Amino acid sequence: MLVLWALTALMTLQPASSSTATLDFDYYKANVEPIFLEKNPGFVRCVVCHSGEGRVGFLEELSSNADTWTDEQSRRNFEAVSRLVIPGQPLASRLLMHPLEPDAGGDEFHNGGRQFSSQDDPKFKTLVAWVNGEQ
Ligand code: HEC
Numbered sequence: 001m002l003v004l005w006a007l008t009a010l011m012t013l014q015p016a017s018s019s020t021a022t023l024d025f026d027y028y029k030a031n032v033e034p035i036f037l038e039k040n041p042g043f044v045r046c047v048v049c050h051s052g053e054g055r056v057g058f059l060e061e062l063s064s065n066a067d068t069w070t071d072e073q074s075r076r077n078f079e080a081v082s083r084l085v086i087p088g089q090p091l092a093s094r095l096l097m098h099p100l101e102p103d104a105g106g107d108e109f110h111n112g113g114r115q116f117s118s119q120d121d122p123k124f125k126t127l128v129a130w131v132n133g134e135q
Pocket of ligand 1: 035036043044045046047048049050056084094095096098099109110111112113115
């Protein structure tokens with residue numbers, strides 16, 4: 001699935017783009033995944049709405065009493081979350097644009113709110129770095 005997706009992403013790259021960004025698991029695990037668990041003041045945590053069987057459940061359900069995911073769960077999260085981004089193209093990636101304030105360039109609607117008020121938000125920048133292949 002991931003391979004297919006990666007191939008599709010490669011084929012749809014614009015000819016002008018020389019991006020060879022690769023999504024790094026260790027960077028994801030250390031920097032990106034905590035964003036899904038952290039509470040932004042005034043908002044519900046991403047994990048509350050995006051884990052489990054739901055239509056938009058791209059995160060594993062936390063085991064009871066666990067405050068983070070096992071390595072195996074993180075691998076599955078990594079695969080699912082990777083499908084929501086286009087490597088090398090953060091501003092074309094749903095994971096970033098959906099929770100971003102529309103005035104700052106985000107999508108028109110997100111049921112979970114505008115959790116990033118600008119592209120300078122440190123969490124937003126972390127997502128950008130990951131999508132751009134930071135290791
Ligand atoms: C209150 C519940 C709620 C919270 C909290 C929430 N979301 Fe959402 N999110 C939704 C719902 C419902 C949808 C589907 C409808 C829509 O597009 O708004 C969605 C859609 C999405 C999508 C599009 C998924 C797809 O497959 O098209 C992304 C990406 C996303 N959310 C990211 C996030 C991130 C990142 C956070 C945390 C910063 C977050 N969401 C917090 C409810 C939530």
